[in-house]
Amino acid sequence: MVKRKTDPKKSSKLQSFLDIKNQEMPEMMMTPRIAVWKKNKATLWHYPAKKKRYNIPILIIYSIINRPYIFDLGPGNSLIGAFGKEGYDIYLLDFGIPGYEDGNISIDEYILDYIQKGVQRVLRHSGAKEISLLGSCIGGTLAAIYAAIAEEPIRNLILTVAPIDFEQVPQFDQWSEAMREGKVSFDEILDVFQIVPANAVKSGLRLMTSPVYISPLLSLLYRADDEEYVKWWRRFNAWTNDYIPLTSGAVKQMTHDLIIDNKLIKGTLKIRGKKAKLNRIKANLLVIASQNDRLVPNAMISPIMGAVSSPDKTLHLLESGHAQMLYDDTLPAYYKEWLPERSGSISQ
């Protein structure tokens, strides 16, 4: 019998890959936090700074599609942890997991009953006179809509991969065209179900981005011997599979107001009768887009730059995809360079 020679490096990588499933899941969401306010399924979390260096707290508003722990995946992979280390007081509005009973929660409710109330709570809890809003993905769209009607003092508005202009959707343009022509409606079934189950949300999003999804596993195999990468991958993978149901009210309003009529960028959107015009936004604006984002390409994000009245506005284009990696709790340079001088340094 002929004995085949094997490369020890290759076999060790493959062995590490095969062994991953037997290892314990790395710990997640480890940054200390306190619940400041709760409403229905939503929780406003406070992550106190290790040593507070800035007066203006940051409120993170995340998507209504995924869980917000992407901001605090685990030690070394936590944007919240990185902000805390730099001396920022962080608040996070977690909308929770909606159920059948929440079917009538629309964008209006998310904006006025959750985000606006959350901002008021943050101002009261922190004692700050102004606030920084950081909205990501659909949470960024919601943050921009809120900023357009806000009566509260918003100093900084940071939007990361937040779709604003829905004129050109990246995939399935024929589907959106059929919707705009009025040939397609799912309102009736949405009214019956009240929510879109999490699995259906996941399937829909996968169809939009990557129906066949093997590349993450190949990346893991390639770097199976890198312990830190494996930890990050497992945490991130847990998050990418953790979708939450969408309320029928939100889906209907997003479909009609944003996708079909594209009201936000056109300036015709109304939130409970109040006009949400982007030109009302005067806060310092930092917009982050990603070149390789297949879900929310730059064309859906950058039109906000011309729509707001902010004299101080910056568009930062990353080379990554929809979600960015964070390996060592170091605040990304685009925050480090932009935020401190706009956050009311305590030492000043």
Next chain:
Amino acid sequence: MMAIKRDVFYELKKHGTNAERKINKKIQDSLNKKEIIELASLYSNQIAPQIKRNQDNIEMLSVALNFPTKRDIANIAKMTVQLEEKLDKLDETLATLFQKNPQINMANPTTSPSERRKRLIKILQTYLSSGNNANETGKFKW
């Protein structure tokens, strides 16, 4: 230029990712047709009334057989949220009162508890009798 370490796993990743991209594009292109979404819409609009009828029948049955339905539970949940909103308003009112009248704030060590209680009662009485917070029936409106 940084040398890229190439091994079989790197090649697998590279070619696998390229193949994935191509397959995904094919799947998406083949589904990106108006007829498909129109058919899905037509089908959903056909089954929606049937599901609604079944839900209504279950509601009717629940009256006779005395079991709670998902709608009953949803109604209770909505009432809980209403209660939360009332408590929130109460909390906001008290916060405003404390802010305007620091002498009644429990966290203020310069006043005694009995003094704070007296002042709080006086302020609440003034607040309630001002009529600003009473509805048509005269009841206090939070």
